[in-house]
Amino acid sequence: MLNRIENNSCKILVVDDVSQNIQVIGNILFENNYQVSFALSGSEALSLLEHEYYDLILLDILMPGMDGYEVCKTIKSIGKISHIPIIFLTAKSDTESIVKGFELGAADYLSKPFNTEELLARVKTQVELKKQREQLENVNILLEEKVKLRTAELEKANQQLQKLEQAKGKFLTLISHELRTPLNVINGYTEILYPALKETEHEPTIKTIMSVTDKLINIAETALLITELQLGEYLIEFTDVDLSTISENVIKTNIDAIAEKNIQIISNFDENAKFVLGDQELIQNSTTKILQNAIKFSPNYGLIQINCKKSDSAIELNVTNSGEGFSKETLGKLFEIFAIDKMKNFNDGFGLGLASVKLAMEVQSGRIEVKNHPDGGASVTLVFPA
Numbered sequence: 552m553l554n555r556i557e558n559n560s561c562k563i564l565v566v567d568d569v570s571q572n573i574q575v576i577g578n579i580l581f582e583n584n585y586q587v588s589f590a591l592s593g594s595e596a597l598s599l600l601e602h603e604y605y606d607l608i609l610l611d612i613l614m615p616g617m618d619g620y621e622v623c624k625t626i627k628s629i630g631k632i633s634h635i636p637i638i639f640l641t642a643k644s645d646t647e648s649i650v651k652g653f654e655l656g657a658a659d660y661l662s663k664p665f666n667t668e669e670l671l672a673r674v675k676t677q678v679e680l681k682k683q684r685e686q687l688e689n690v691n692i693l694l695e696e697k698v699k700l701r702t703a704e705l706e707k708a709n710q711q712l713q714k715l716e717q718a719k720g721k722f723l724t725l726i727s728h729e730l731r732t733p734l735n736v737i738n739g740y741t742e743i744l745y746p747a748l749k750e751t752e753h754e755p756t757i758k759t760i761m762s763v764t765d766k767l768i769n770i771a772e773t774a775l776l777i778t779e780l781q782l783g784e785y786l787i788e789f790t791d792v793d794l795s796t797i798s799e800n801v802i803k804t805n806i807d808a809i810a811e812k813n814i815q816i817i818s819n820f821d822e823n824a825k826f827v828l829g830d831q832e833l834i835q836n837s838t839t840k841i842l843q844n845a846i847k848f849s850p851n852y853g854l855i856q857i858n859c860k861k862s863d864s865a866i867e868l869n870v871t872n873s874g875e876g877f878s879k880e881t882l883g884k885l886f887e888i889f890a891i892d893k894m895k896n897f898n899d900g901f902g903l904g905l906a907s908v909k910l911a912m913e914v915q916s917g918r919i920e921v922k923n924h925p926d927g928g929a930s931v932t933l934v935f936p937a
Contacts, residue, residue, distance in 0.1 A: 624655050
């Protein structure tokens with residue numbers, strides 16, 4: 552039971568038109584150290600509630616003028632006092648009257664004549680429930696404040712992240728625009744010099760310069776493509792793209808690298824899976840990066856298989872090589888920009904290649920899938936909507 556000190560903090564309003572009832576209830580509550588106020592009518596009770604705060608209302612049903620039902624209905628319609636629990640005092644014990652009281656918002660009822668222990672038990676229950684509700688409300692308020700604070704922190708972090716993304720985008724654009732021009736000049740001069748230095752002691756040097764320059768130009772162009780795709784600045788042109796023709800062109804473009812490692816390439820295209828709706832340049836670029844990766848990480852005399860098949864919902868272009876496959880560390884960050892892999896599983900040194908392929912597939916409503924094979928090797932699959 553609430554002790555006398557705790558009871559002293561509880562204010563109860565007793566509403567009854569019979570003063571004898573008020574006296575009986577008042578004596579019981581005073582003896583248990585509750586603070587009690589009285590009202591002899593519904594209108595007097597509402598007047599008191601305008602200026603005083605109460606933890607509980609004991610409300611008689613049968614009163615002249617405004618009865619208990621009407622008083623209860625009015626209290627529950629006023630926001631600042633609607634939460635105060637009401638116990639109906641009634642000489643009625645029929646189910647209909649009790650149900651009506653609960654429907655109007657009463658928390659409990661007490662039948663006349665009063666039993667002291669029952670009265671105190673019901674009062675105690677409602678007072679404790681009210682205190683628990685208030686504690687819960689305070690906890691909810693505290694949680695809401697914490698959520699607001701956390702939301703503000705997340706918004707600030709998101710703004711900082713956006714700034715970092717913008718800075719990264721500017722950096723990638725800078726790489727592309729500022730490096731491509733001098734690299735193209737170097738590339739042009741090396742192409743001019745190559746015929747003159749071919750079959751001389753300087754041929755390996757000029758070929759190395761050409762190879763490194765091509766790689767740097769590729770990184771710069773990939774960086775620009777990533778920036779355009781991330782910022783939504785790439786203008787997509789959807790057409791019917793022939794995957795078999797693109798694969799043949801990519802193989803021809805990389806024939807020297809294929810021949811240098813004596814790699815065997817086997818292609819198999821289903822007739823119903825040759826064409827997809829997509830951006831010709833993006834698909835060409837993606838296929839090139841995937842095949843170049845497969846060539847780079849295939850062993851000498853290795854095997855690369857290019858298969859294209861159609862399912863009910865997709866067309867899949869799969870490139871499989873017989874190399875070592877991706878390390879576990881690499882698989883977890885294949886599509887992260889600047890995820891440099893010490894296990895040399897990227898065709899470029901910055902992890903831009905497959906990141907750009909992922910972005911390119913997403914803007915075409917497709918996706919990229921990568922997996923290792925149990926018996927060795929890895930496969931990369933471009934999945935297009937059928």
